[in-house]
Amino acid sequence: xxxxxxxxxxxxxxxxxxxxxxxxxxxxxxxxxxxxxxxxxxxxxxxxxxxxxxxxxxxxxxxxxxxxxxxxxxxxxxxxxxxxxxxxxxxxxxxxxxxxxxxxxxxxxxxxxxxxxxxxxxxxxxxxxxxxxxxxxxxxxxxxxxxxxxxxxxxxxxxxxxxxxxxxxxxxxxxxxxxxxxxxxxxxxxxxxxxxxxxxxxxxxxxxxxxxxxxxxxxxxxxxxxxxxxxxxxxxxxxxxxxxxxxxxxxxxxxxxxxxxxxxxxxxxxxxxxxxxxxxxxxxxxxxxxxxxxxxxxxxxxxxxxxxxxxxxxxxxxxxxxxxxxxxx
Numbered sequence: 490x491x492x493x494x495x496x497x498x499x500x501x502x503x504x505x506x507x508x509x510x511x512x513x514x515x516x517x518x519x520x521x522x523x524x525x526x527x528x529x530x531x532x533x534x535x536x537x538x539x540x541x542x543x544x545x546x547x548x549x550x551x552x553x554x555x556x557x558x559x560x561x562x563x564x565x566x567x568x569x570x571x572x573x574x575x576x577x578x579x580x581x582x583x584x585x586x587x588x589x590x591x592x593x594x595x596x597x598x599x600x601x602x603x604x605x606x607x608x609x610x611x612x613x614x615x616x617x618x619x620x621x622x623x624x625x626x627x628x629x630x631x632x633x634x635x636x637x638x639x640x641x642x643x644x645x646x647x648x649x650x651x652x653x654x655x656x657x658x659x660x661x662x663x664x665x666x667x668x669x670x671x672x673x674x675x676x677x678x679x680x681x682x683x684x685x686x687x688x689x690x691x692x693x694x695x696x697x698x699x700x701x702x703x704x705x706x707x708x709x710x711x712x713x714x715x716x717x718x719x720x721x722x723x724x725x726x727x728x729x730x731x732x733x734x735x736x737x738x739x740x741x742x743x744x745x746x747x748x749x750x751x752x753x754x755x756x757x758x759x760x761x762x763x764x765x766x767x768x769x770x771x772x773x774x775x776x777x778x779x780x781x782x783x784x785x786x787x788x789x790x791x792x793x794x795x796x797x798x799x800x801x802x803x804x805x806x807x808x809x810x811x812x813x814x815x816x817x818x
Contacts, residue, residue: 499551500548500549500550500551501548501549501551501661501662501663502546502547502548502549502661502662502663502664503546503547503548503549503554503557503615503659503660503661503662503674504542504543504544504545504546504659504660504662505542505543505544505546505561505606505610505657505658505659505660505677506540506541506542506543506657506658506660507540507541507543507569507599507654507657507658508540508654508657508658509539509540509541509627509651510651510652510654512649512652513574513649513650513651513652514536514537514539516574516646516647516649517539517574517590517627517629517646518536518539520644520646520647521533521588521629521630523644524577524588524630524643524644525588525630531588531630531631531632532630532631532632532668533629533630534628534629534630534631535668538669538670538671539627539629540627540658540660540671541592541599541625541626541627543602543603543606543607543657544603544606544607544610544616545616546610546615546616549615551661553615554659554674554675556613557610557613557615557659557675558659558675558677560609560610560612560613560615561606561609561610561657561659561677561679562677562678562679563602563605563606563609563679568653568654568655569598569599569602569653569654569655569679570596570598570653571594571595571596571598572592572593572594572595572598572599572650572651573592573593573595573648573649573650573651574590574591574592574593574645574646574647574648574649574651575590575591575592575593575645575648576590576591576643576645577589577590577591577643577644577645577646578590578591578626578643579643580626580628585632586631586632587628587629587630587631587632588628588629588630588631588643589626589627589628589629590626590627590629590646591624591625591626592625592626592627592651593648594625596699596703597695597696597698597699597702598699599625600623600625600695600699601692601695601696601699602657602679603623603625604623604689604691604692604695605689605692606657606679607623608689608692622762622763631668655678655679656676656677656678656679657676657677657679658673658674658675658676658677659673659674659675659676659677660672660673660674661674689798690765690770690793690795690798691763691765691770693716693770693795693798693799693800694763694770694772694793694795694800695760695763696716697713697716697717697800698758698760700712700713700716701713701745701758702757702758704745704749705745705748705749705752705754705756705757705758706754706757707749707754710742710745710746710749711742713742713745714738714742715799716799716800717738717741717742717799717800717801718738718796718799718800718801719737719738720736720737720738720801721736721737721738721741721799721800721801721802721803722734722735722736722741722801722802722803723735723740723741723744723802723803723805724802724803724804724805725744725805726805726806726807726810727807727810727813727814727817728814729813729814729815729816729817729818730747730751730817730818731744731747731748731751731817732814732817748817751780751817752778752779752780753779755777755778755779756776756777756778757776757777757778758774758775758776759774759775759776759777760772760773760774761773761774761775768794769792769793769794770792770793770795771790771791771792771793772790772791772792772793773788773789773790774788774789774790774791775787775788775789776788776789776816778816780816785816787807787808787809787812787813787816788807788808788809789805789806789807789808789813790805790806790808791803791804791805791806792804792806
């Protein structure tokens, strides 16, 4: 879609989105045709309107378009990569109104971009973050207002990889009785993986987990050094081989290395949710690893203190301390 010139005298409903390449769109359309043929009253989203919404701004003055685009121009040299089509889902889950497909984000690049965009747009007064965590997905079909859909399991689309991109698009949404039409107002370079701002503690924790996942998988642990304060402290309860208080960045990196070695680089963390208070970021997460040929899993609460965009302290609280100790014995 070619970007259109903005009318400086009006207001419009704006949102920032990641567009799909032709191969991903074609895969979605083919998969959708089989699904919606069995559901009466469904309205497929136009093929050229398939996208991943990153931030919905609502009604804004079109005079602000240049400033909004400038706020969105975050980033560093690496493009967005490692994205692919994931599971199909009905949204919302209890009384579905749309059929959607999740976007798998293996490296966390999309989550970091969304967090950085949200932070920049919120500072400009154009966006308000939602309480629930961001869910990367594409809406592929909608249902009539009075239609009820019996939600159930869905055949997933093929796990097609999305093409790498270094841009997002600022769209204007035009409402009509026949559905929304999306007008591309600006194409904005974001270049993939910006570091979080110093006053964005949730972004700092997300960024840390992306780099930590790479380190646990075998990459250089020193990638984590700039994300931690020099006097960082990690509090780990219990009596296992990793328990204790690890003081200083070198000790904390050694702690990470011990976890990596004990699990032969199979240790993975899945973050379920993040909540920011005035001074802390509270995280719900699950762990998974292979010990002695057996897969083990556990759940924890992590409490992070962030200072100037870097993690200064962490308290790890396992749901089941005895089971956690057994994993790391």
